[in-house]
Amino acid sequence: MASSDQDVTLLSSWASPFSMRAKLALLLKGIEHEDLPQDLGNKSKILLESNPVHKKVPVLIHKGKPIAESAIIVHYIDEVWPGTSPLLPKDAFLRAEHRFWTDFIDKKLLDCLMRFMRGDAKNEEFIENCELLEGAFTKLGNEEEGPFFGGVRMSFLDVMLAPYAVWIPGIAGVMGLKPASQEQCPRLHNFFQAVLAHPAAKLALPTVEALKEFLVARSAVYRGK
Template identity: 40%
Template sequence: MSSKAMAEVKLHGTWASPFSQRVIWALKLKGIDYEYIEEDLANKSELLLSYNPVHKKIPVLVHGGKPIAESLVILEYIEETWPEAHPLLPHDAYDRANARFWVKVVSEENRALFLSYFGGTGEEQEKAAKDFLQRLKVIEEHGLGDKKFFGGDEINLVDICCGWLAYFFPVMEQVAGIKLLEPTTLPRLYEWAENFKDVPVIRENLPDLAKLKTHLSRNRERLLATATANNS
């Protein structure tokens, strides 16, 4: 076994974070043993703050005593450090570039729009929901296409980054009161979500549904309260 594999791996995260969850999925898919440290985001550990002094956020992966912050950076690091087991990126340079493009689309470009959908009300929320649905249709048509997974027959980096849509998003839909990911509106993306959740490594590493719903309900209440305070 190489020194890279033998070096101690730790992950600082929090159970309700899809960003922590995507790192857990990657580690599990590659069969990497690690220690998980649950962080209280209201009272962050001194260790976490020292590991990520810039953003002071989770997740942080610590490998051989060296910290790596930001989930996308961590995922790339995991792939480069342990490339043999369940590759997360294609071997072909063009296909790798294409995968990274879709990772960027699903991970970064929709955040503000999604927050308006999840934390909004009335016409603002309805407009955001309509716009977000169109974004999801673009991802379905041009990113997923007719494939079982974004990675083809096996889940890859794009699937992992989209994974929150399969589990976290349906709970968010319940809390927000507007459903978007339905068989009638996004049939291929809906089927992908069901297939993704059915992968044993994914299915066995999902947060408790009822606990997640309570957590997200509180988050929405806070967002609504903040919006009300800002508009008063």
């Protein structure tokens, strides 16, 4: 563990894929921190004060200073604690690729899943996005080295994509999404299996069963009813 005088607090919500990213990065780096789970239906003073622009989780508070937005938080964690488990590659082009695919996950993959849950996206569109991610694995990940973009260890992009290891089966179980098959997207498939078996991800991510219960309870909200 990194030393305990770090003064790190994470405002989060357990089912939030964005919160999972921040928690996973902290765990991978072994950074001691306090978790402050948030009730998003009744936002706390600390959340409103620390993220007045978006009023969303996650927020990382380090030595009294709040940092919002999951990708920015994970980047910050990597810069402040560079020694243990470096996340972003050293090569500038590869760093740009990690940021590009993070943007793809947030804009295309997530948007497609949200629209699918509302009944506004076809399953094929989701499969097409998975195939694009499969292409990213082929381009950036070295299969011989391991299942992650970072090889045997999780890198920045692995942290960004990891929450979908539970969100995709959750949406499949509750809302009938058909995930890409192992034949269609073997690297993506291996990645999700490796995430589910990873010790830090087991702590940072809820189980698929817990997420399914959450989605059942929230399905009317997601469907916009």
